[in-house]
Amino acid sequence: MFETLMDLRVQLQTAMIVILFLAALRWGAVPEKLVAGLLAAMIVFHVGYHSLVGGAIVLAGVDLGHVAIDLALLVALGAVALHANRVYPLWLTAAQLISVFSYAYRYLDGEGQLGRGPYDVMATLPFYLCVLFAWVGFVRHVLRRRHHGDYPSWSAATAGRHRDGSVRN
Amino acid sequence: MGEIVSACESALQLNDVFENLTDKQHEVLALVGDNFTSKEIAYELGISVSAVNQRIETVRARAGSLSRLELARAYREFLQEQDDEQTQRREEAEEGSSTAPVTREQDPAPPGADADELTGEPDGACVDDAACHDCERWPGRDLAAGQLQIVRVQPPSAQAERAAVGLGGQRTVRGGAGALAGTLRGRKRTPGPVPALLDGHNARLGRMAAIVVIAFGLLLVSATGLGVLHSLAELF
Secondary structure, eight states: OHHHHHHTHHHHHHHHHHHHHHHHHHHOOHHHHHHHHHHHHHHHHHHHHHHHHTSOOEETTEEHHHHHHHHHHHHHHHHHHHHBSOSHHHHHHHHHHHHHHHHHHHHHTTTOTTOSHHHHHHHHHHHHHHHHHHHHHHHHHHHHHHHHOOOOSBOHHHHTOOGGGOOOO | OHHHHHHHHHHHHHHHHHHTOOHHHHHHHHHHHTTOOHHHHHHHHTSOHHHHHHHHHHHHHHTTSOOHHHHHHHHHHHHHHHHHHHHHHHHHHHHHHHSOOEEETTSOOOTTOOOOOEEEOOOHHHHSGGGOTTGGGOTTTTSOTTOOOOEEEOOOOHHHHHHHTTOOOSSOHHHHHHHHHHHHHHSOOOOOSSOGGGTSTTHHHHHHHHHHHHHHHHHHHHHHHHHHHHHHHHHO
16 A cells, blocks of 8 residues: 555655646635646656656756756745745745755765765655645635635735835734 | 705715625725725735725725725715714713603604613603602603603613724614724734734744744654654664
């Protein structure tokens, strides 16, 4: 059972992201759509990169294509996290930060003295966490809207535009 | 003269429109009256800008497509009128409570007053001056014997009391739309999804710090989990 799950984990992960994306398009607000869209785009770019290069571009044990994709995702998720009127993008960005730092870890440990295990965990686990956090955030958004009605997608505090320059909470 | 009459008519129509608004529309209009922008209202009430605009447009359509500025002015005037009426009513109630809260049937109750009205009539004994030492308080004491008069005894209404202490409920449109606007400021908003620490001053800095803290926390949890798994694998 566990082995089957491990074998199918990529397909399961892709399916979860596709379902989340479609659900976000239907019931989500802009931040949910953006987050789900970014995760879906990452899958597309990842597949496209390997198809285009026909393998991987590796430097000192680090896949440069993955670094570029993960960095781009970190920046995009960070932008959403800083401006959205939500908490869960912070968790996604934190997980993605771990993923990006795993490349530095791998690069600095060029000789492989520290072993590949921690690197693999740091590189792969965060993306599963991202999918989990995105789902949790989406469900919480839907429940919140059902109970309290519509609420702003973006934080007025980080937008920095307020009457008399004050921030209301 | 015709202009004055039509102005009066339109003011009355507007009052009718305002009196029949829903609570949510009153909430939005109270802030429109304070010259808040739609975005600010959305933030204040914790709803989307489109929901705010939709409510304003609904009222505007009913009010004869007034501009937002005119609508704000008209609503302010409406609230002012409601406040004046309420103050007047409170003064009357205070005056009434200092003596006996008894009014004649001919003096109609204020519209919307929801007090329980006790309808009674002076008993036969009260017609006789000698039999009732408090008869001077009956307004109909000088009526001819046998002539009945209906009087209404109005205890101070619960609604008026609520309005007087600033707890005007949401359904006080006729008697307390002003109170609604007044209490709007003080009412507890639905808590936002983001804690105040991440949504106040230095929100960006707070959020960046939160990201780093969460990342360290996740690493710590992952490392601990892996350590436990490793230990368990060694045990079995």
